Amino acid sequence: MYYVVTIATFLTMALALIRAILGPSVYDRVLAVNMFGTKTVLLLSVIAFLYGRPDFLDLALAYALINFIGVLAVLEFFRARVARREAENREGA
Numbered sequence: 387m388y389y390v391v392t393i394a395t396f397l398t399m400a401l402a403l404i405r406a407i408l409g410p411s412v413y414d415r416v417l418a419v420n421m422f423g424t425k426t427v428l429l430l431s432v433i434a435f436l437y438g439r440p441d442f443l444d445l446a447l448a449y450a451l452i453n454f455i456g457v458l459a460v461l462e463f464f465r466a467r468v469a470r471r472e473a474e475n476r477e478g479a
Contacts, residue, residue: 388435388436391432392429392432392433392436395428395429395432396429397423398428399422399429400424400443402418402419402421402422402425403418403422405417405420405421406418407426407443412464413464415465416457416460416461416464417425418431419460420453420457422436423449423453423456423457424450424453425449426449426453427446427447427449427450427453428446430443430446430449431443431446434446442451
């Protein structure tokens with residue numbers, strides 16, 4: 387049963403990776419990368435259960451925090467870039 391969960395997780399990770407590559411907008415790509423990170427945390431948790439290694443859960447938790455902070459940083463970067471472009475357009479007009 388857990389092997390089915392692992393295969394399904396790999397499948398959704400592949401779909402998220404395709405969306406990250408093909409995504410029509412930057413926000414779709416960031417969302418896909420966030421989903422990929424979330425599925426990685428889930429995969430680490432399943433592997434920790436399968437192998438009886440609870441220390442993998444610490445890795446999964448650390449990766450989840452890094453994923454969350456990283457997505458917020460990338461979104462803030464793009465928000466600031468859009469705001470800077472709008473300010474430049476207002477000054478030039």
